[in-house]
Amino acid sequence: MATPSRSTFWFRSLQALALAVAVCFSLGAGDSSARYHDINHRLMCTCGCAQLLGECNHVGCTASGGELAELRTDIANGMSDQQIFSQFTAKYGATVLAAPTTQGFDLVAWIAPFAVFGAALLGTILLIRRWSGISAAKAAAAGPEPAVLDPAELERREKIRRETGIDGGY
């Protein structure tokens, strides 16, 4: 009788939280001035300082001032992000973009990390499942555990170990 009411309580609590989240999301508002900042953080300064255009601040930089002014003009002229990037690439070369594009060989840069992660994740899951099978087979072959290790005894030992905490491990 007590268990269902506890679960109901937690279920209702989570429902309330989800509702609160939805309400807060619906309150979204902000300013639109972020575009200039966003684009100048997706371009590199071409003076050789290896910094983002929006972050190059070294004294006497001959490039960043002009490039930022160019960017402001492009935005004021209503150019799209893609048009701005194309114009900068045509003028300064591909290295002006702070990240690879999503076309041609550049796409490999984006795909490889996720492909490797996905393959490794899948491999790990399959490996653990295979190992679980081996462990289960070994346990079955070894037969039932000794009578002394009944669940209550195991639990008692586990509790002692946990509460003393001196197992030298994590």
Added chain:
Amino acid sequence: MAAFGSFALLIALALAAYNLLAGTLALRLIAVGQPSRISPERLADTARRAGIAGFLAITAAAFALIWSVFTNDFSITYIMEHSNRALPGAYKFSALWSGQEGSLLLWAWLLGIYGFVLRLTHKHDVKLYAYAGTIMAGIQVFFLLVLNFAAPPFALLKGAIPDDGNGLNPLLQYPEMVIHPPMLYLGYVGFSVPFAFALGALMMRYPGEKWIKVTRVWTLVTWLFLTAGIFLGMHWAYAVLGWGGYWGWDPVENASFMPWLTGTAFLHSVMMQEKKGMMKSWNVWLIFSTFLLTLLGTLLTRAGLVSSVHAFAQSSIGTWFVVFMGIVLAVCIFTYVLQRSHLKSEQHMESLVSRESSFLFNNLVLLTACFVILWGTLFPILSEYVVGNKVTVGAPFYNRVAIPIGLFLLFLTGVGPLLPWRSTSLKSIKRNFILPTVALWAMVVVCLAVGVRPWKDGAFVPGDFYALVAFAVSAAVMTAILSEFLRGAAVISRQTGRNLATGIWLLTRRNTRRYGGYIIHIGVVIVVIGLAGSAFNRNVESELGLHDKMQIGPYTLEQVGATQDSNLNYNSEYAMLDVYRDGKKQFQMTPEKRVYLASDQPQTMVAIHSLPSWDLYVVYEGSNPDTGNPIIKAFLNPLVGWIWGGLVILIFGTFVALVPSLSPATASLRVPATRPAPSEPALKGGD
């Protein structure tokens, strides 16, 4: 002194070569058990003593270089290029690592120190230490070969000796630069030791897991040095480079981060080997990879393979490193193939949802992060090779790819300790995860309520979204860790009658490794909160005439003076800015711009006012040539202080983990008579 230093390096090379050859021969004789005219044990001991003497010779060489810097011996090319008479004393030490040759000498010297300690403590396990010492001698031979023949630090200047040197790179004339590089190098070089132990243990088919216990302290200390080195570098970048950030995904930064990731993976997965006899091959390859990545980092930094904002010393020693890395990799593969039967796991995992599998997933994520960084660092070279077109892989790439991986790792940091070993039940999962889940969603609500929203003007803002996720997961992880502490402490408190704080103290002392690890995780969570704050950075730039004002956040900055100063080392311009909040003057800031006389290079000295909520960060960008007025850029960077605070907790946690746990006997002596607590609930998970 140049002749003395050069001679010391030659002697050190001869001694390291003897250590390597005599050690190898002795270990071979012991392994095959053939009788010989020379006792292999005595031969091995002479090799060990040669290693100790080699350390003294490298120390003499390092001393010679430092002496030459302090005596302004500009007949030595390295001193002429990296020092000058007006350079303050503390920065003269920095000259040791400010250039190629000096930093390689520092590497060899630190390797000598580690080797010296290892050889002095050889009685722990004479044979294992002999293997490790011989392998370290092999590494030392490489560095001494480079120092003697490719990058000699005592090379003499051709032509007339100048009256003064070129001076130290202005970027390095900052207090942290006196300790950041040695810390980083202690981390880099330190991984040679667990590498040597792992390779040695594999070569000799060392029985059991004792080698891991032996190397655990070495690995943890090394990891601590590397961690501190990376964070000091971040702080230096923040305070000196003047762009308002601390991590730019620069190749040099990446080079230090990669071995940290694999080293962290190793520190986690060795626990599986110690406790369960699992993942033996994995661990061996993790430490091999970590060592190889330290070499790769040095190669990237020094050989100019990739362009970097702060690669201070570039030359053509890349080929040496590539060849050495090839040799190391070949030795590792050969040894592994020959001895792989020794690495067979004694047990296997039993469930996808268990502590063991959480370690495996943790390793998977750490290695994926390492791959992403390596991939991003090397992709420009690959792109140029494949399509003849060099591209830039900068912060936007890493922010999109690495941040989600980092958040997943943070999630695992909280989940792992809640899962029991072997396997778990749905009931147990529900029981352990309720509190962290509630904390997570509560934090989401709080963040949304205070304005951290991933949508603005109907557009998705990735930075704010990641920050929201980071805050929420951090709350969950922190709840999980604290509940682990409190549950254990409550049991001890009930048993002993002590208060909860004493309970936490006793709990930690009884298992310093586990609870030290939890404290480290708390530090990591705090660092992540600090990093997430960067999503809300804002800045404003303005030219300020006298009594002109600029506004950023709640602060008003008023220019009350702009002046100049000079000394023997540099000329400086700086602005004096009174800072007001709510109409009341709070403090004054003096951002500065220096031009160093010896090198004629400018340098920013940022003014930072740090609070737990944010940093007010002000940069003097120069003056308008027409008006003479200073141009000021002010940043308001939320939560940056949490990053440095997190580091302090992380260091504290590492020290706790290094302290031996109280043995059962000692524990029973120190804990007062216990009250029986027959009906105490068992601790849930977390062990």
